[in-house]
Amino acid sequence: ALRMDKHVANTRKVVEFLVAHDAVESVSYPELESHPDHALAQTLLPKGCGAVFSFNIKGSRTAGRRFVESLQVFSHLANVGDAKSLVIHPASTTHFRVPADQLAASGLTEGTMRLSVGLExxxxxxEDLGRALKAAQKGA
Structure with missing residues (x-):
């Protein structure tokens, strides 16, 4: 319980930061009122919605790659639920051969990131996310 409390507390602060950042188009986390499953999450997950969520940065696949490459604390790995923070950019990894229009049809953008927030x-x-977002927007 203590570990999950820390995961959720860290995630809430990271989500709050990303929601307010100019380089971020959107954040998908069930605790946000803008999330389509917000009411359901409040009922089913009263202690918090965990540490895995996605967000979209502004820009192209190149901006997404630049974002991931600029991170120093987050590790670029596809697994989730670790004690360390992880990031994956589907458009340059798992979905790298998928054209932008097909990404959009599946609910992804070229700037979609999935984070698993750890215990750091x-x-x-x-600070790591802010630095990487700034780097991603250079020449975006």
Whole structure:
């Protein structure tokens, strides 16, 4: 329970940061009122919605790759639920051969990121994300 409490607390702060960032188009996390399953999540997950969520950065696949390559605290791995923070950019990894229009049809964009927030210091995580978002927008 203590580990999940820390995962959820860190995730809430990371989500809050991303929602307010100019380089982020959208954040999909069930605790946000904008999420289509918000009411259901409040009922089924009263202690929190976990540490895995997605968000979309502004820009192309190149911006997405630049974002991932600029991260120093988050590891670029496809698994989730680890004690360490992880990121995956589907458009340059699992879906790299899928054209943008087909990505969109499946609910992804070229800037979709999936995060699994770990137990590191949340200030370090937010600083890492901020630095990577800035790098991603250069020449986007």
């Amino acid at each position: 210091d949340v200030g370090d995580l937010i």
